[in-house]
Amino acid sequence: MEFLSANMAPIMFAGLIVFLLMGFSVAFSLAAAGLFFGFVGIELGLLPASLMQALPLRIFGIMQNDTLLAIPFFTFMGLILERSGMAEDLLDTIGQLFGPIRGGLAFAVIFVGAMLAATTGVVAASVISMGLISLPIMLRYGYDRRVASGVIAASGTLAQIIPPSLVLIIMADQLGRSVGDLYKGAFIPGFVLTGLYVGYVVLVAMFKPAWVPALPPEARTIREDDGSAGLKSLGFLAVLSTSLAIVFAKTRPAETPTDELIVLSLCVGVGVAFALSVANRVLKLGLLSRMAERVTFVLIPPLGLIFLVLGTIFLGIATPTEGGAMGAMGALLMAISRRRLDMKLMRQAMDSTMKLSCFVVFILLGSTVFSLTFQGVDGPHWVEHLLTSLPGGQLGFLIVVNILIFVLAFFLDFFELSFIVVPLLGPVAEKLGIDLVWFGVLLAVNMQTSFMHPPFGFALFYLRSVAPNDDYTDKLTKKPIAKVTTGQIYWGAVPFVVIQMIMVGLVIAFPGMVSGGLDKKTDVNVDNIVIEAEPNAAPQENNQDQLFGTPSAASGAQEAPKEEDPMDAFKRAAERDGAASQ
Secondary structure, eight states: OHHHHHHHHHHHHHHHHHHHHTTOOHHHHHHHHHHHHHHHHHHTTSSOGGGGGGHHHHHHHHHTOGGGGHHHHHHHHHHHHHHTTHHHHHHHHHHHHHTTSTTHHHHHHHHHHHHHHHHTOOHHHHHHHHHHHHHHHHHHTTOOHHHHHHHHHHHHGGGGTSSSOHHHHHHHHHHTOOHHHHHHHHHHHHHHHHHHHHHHHHHHHHHOGGGSOOOOGGGOOOOOTTSOOOHHHHHHHHHHHHHHHHHHHHTSOTTSOHHHHHHHHHHHHHHHHHHHHHHHHHTTOOOSOHHHHHHHHHHHHHHHHHIIIIIHHHTTSSOHHHHHHHHHHHHHHHHHHTTOOOHHHHHHHHHHHHHHHHHHHHHHHHHHHHHHHHHHTTHHHHHHHHHHTSTTHHHHHHHHHHHHHHHHTTTOOHHHHHHHTHHHHHHHHHHTTOOHHHHHHHHHHHHGGGGTOTTTOHHHHHHHHHSOSSOEEOTTTOOEEOOOOHHHHHHHHHHHHHHHHHHHHHHHHOTHHHHTTSOOOOOOOGGGOOOOOOTTOOOOHHHHHHHHOOOOOOTTOOOOOOOOOHHHHHHHHHHHHHHHHO
């Protein structure tokens, strides 16, 4: 009994692993482990029987959590956009834009992946869409299969870290922090990671140009009447819009948060480009090329949706849940404008949204049952003692935690990691003085590898489901195309897993990437407040009696008023007023 009482927490954690290895789903494994060890502890007298009475309150607390409503909203928005053809239009247009340079199609996939991540937030939708649309084109024009599959899978996982990310919503709920703060903190790291992906493709194009060839001239369909690509007017439009956006940014106050500055400047630049394009088309000025107009009109709707969702959240106009609702409505309007909204699309999107939302809620219910019993057996204290005793302080803790998350990501996806591991790590990180918003973004970047890890990465499975399993003949060129093997998909993912781990190191080394996007907070220390009085002011005994309750001198006694610290008198008066109000 003494051994069980002292070691119930590690035994319970080991029992959870046994349940998982037996093949049970995560939600039911968590609940089963919690209930089993809870009843064992009650029977052995290690836990009070009243412990389980708190379970219904916890479950109803989950049902009343408004933050979790953002999950079905963003999921529905992403599925509607994916099925409305937005990804297809983006890939086709951006592919034509970057096609003339080596690695152009890979650049287009990364750029569109970031756009889809900022509008959909759903990894499966992004990977499957880009796999269906861009993979056959990349294979047609001679891209290396490992590079092509790795770029598609990695770009799809950007939805994990670029807001509106589902994992950040769950992370905020588990860490007890604002979803908006995690969105702001992840904004810059998400696009830095996108830049690292682009840098990898640049290196491949420099040292292995045969792996990422440019599009041949006959594949470039957007041209002017004289045969030119029409990039001059597009470049002029981009320079003009960017310059005006920078000028606008310079006029903002210095204390403006970075994320808010980026969103507002982006809105100004996009608005200028859109206004000029509309004026050019309506007035038939002929100042812009076909490429310039095509790029502008294809990019404006998703950028407008990004501002509608993220802009309103960053500016404090809407909560993440309200932003998700507006995003879902915006996605429906985009689908209607493209004339692709019908009952079949609605049914598919709603069915997939319901399945994912139920999946998340069931795991959350199971983790609640597990955490209730785990806290009853002092599990958090066991984890805290285990991790705080590590050498190296904060840095040692961060290194061990990231290695742990990286290893567990081979077997668990981000939902399971968020619900099982994060609640155990959050209190320890807070006790060590680590900002939980920064810690949540760091874990989200690390958990992104769970989608890319061979052999269990879900992004790899999504890509495998749409990649050709057999040799086939290309419909356009009539040339035989070899199949894409599972090994090629796995090896293609390895460089991007390394890049993601480099990004983890950058977040640790440069925490300002996360904190720079957050609102500047001003801390006020009441102990440093000093009340100064005029030195030559005449004493006002009656007023002091009324304000601070100083007892009056006895009748006929002329005692000098006793000096008193004004701050102590102020505090005592505030306490008396508070007691009177109660």
